[in-house]
Amino acid sequence: MANAPSRLKSRLFIVEKDNRPVFFFDFDGTLTRIEETPDKVRFRPVARFVVEELSGNYTVGVISGRALPEIKKLVGIRGIFYSGNHGVEIEGPGLRFVEPNSARSVKFIDSLVPRLRRKLKPYGTLIQHKKYSIAVHYRTVEARLVRRLLDDLEAITLAPVRAGKIRLQLGKKVVEIKAPVEWDKGRAVEKILQKAGKHGRVFFFGDDMTDEYGFRKVNELGGVSVFVGDLERETAAKYMIESPAALVGELAEFLFEDD
Ligand SMILES: [Mg+2]
Incomplete structure (x- = not known):
């Protein structure tokens, strides 16, 4: 380094x-x-x-x-x-x-929660709805399932990401879905x-x-x-x-x- x-x-x-x-x-x-x-x-x-x-x-x-x-x-x-x-x-x-932009995105972030829960919970994820963002934690997901989980997550978020409605952010075994702000x-x-x-x-x-x-x-x-x-x-x-x-x-x- x-x-x-x-x-x-x-x-x-x-x-x-x-x-x-x-x-x-x-x-x-x-x-x-x-x-x-x-x-x-x-x-x-x-x-x-x-x-x-x-x-x-x-x-x-x-x-x-x-x-x-x-x-x-x-x-x-x-x-x-x-x-x-x-x-x-x-x-x-x-x-x-x-x-302010995050405040305006609350409704749209909200609208993604049911589908994320339905699709991603079965993998053993923990999904936290944090009002201005959603965190999908996957530390508890079996290693062999992580790739598929992330593919499913991408399928759900790709269109709104492209439309500039949300942004993804990576952390330690977590993907966060948030407003598209700097x-x-x-x-x-x-x-x-x-x-x-x-x-x-x-x-x-x-x-x-x-x-x-x-x-x-x-x-x-x-x-x-x-x-x-x-x-x-x-x-x-x-x-x-x-x-x-x-x-x-x-x-x-x-x-x-x-x-
Ligand atoms: Mg920390």
Whole structure:
């Protein structure tokens, strides 16, 4: 890899303490382990405690692919910024936002759900209707069936994709069907920073393809982009850390270590 990220050091945080840093986190695979299906994921109390402590002193945003009400409920910390659907919907102190094109696509996205369920459920997929998008999770599908599943998914979505009504997006064992918009986690970072006002260095922690937009945005801002987990692909992140648990450990050290 040409520009392999280097291991994140807590030193990097320490110099930031007095300088109003802003912390953005993806959720699944970043603050928590990936489970077989997303409904099995829990936010561990230690991780929640650390993020909550962090939010007591600094601006914190959780930017997830899950729907906004779901991510708010899972994280369960008050007074921080939340964004769902990979940046499309945002809520936080003094901020409520839905990307307008996504808002207009709700009905059409809706109309695809029954057919997707009928055709794709038998493979053992988990289909999540997230208002502004639909996620087809296939981690639980037998390997030999994945090709056929994806062919069926393509058959259902090809015409509306060509007509510019929807767009597909790939993640870890998931295909997402969303509005055809140029909007991503990087744009959500921008939006939240505008609201947050004067701030210091911006951190973004993530693990999946959609987090690359967040990494690129904070790189542009001279911030710190951190890939979490086993690095098996190219990334724009400048730093890496091996697991969600290790990240929580580094954050705890930043918060509670006297220096
Ligand atoms: Mg993730």
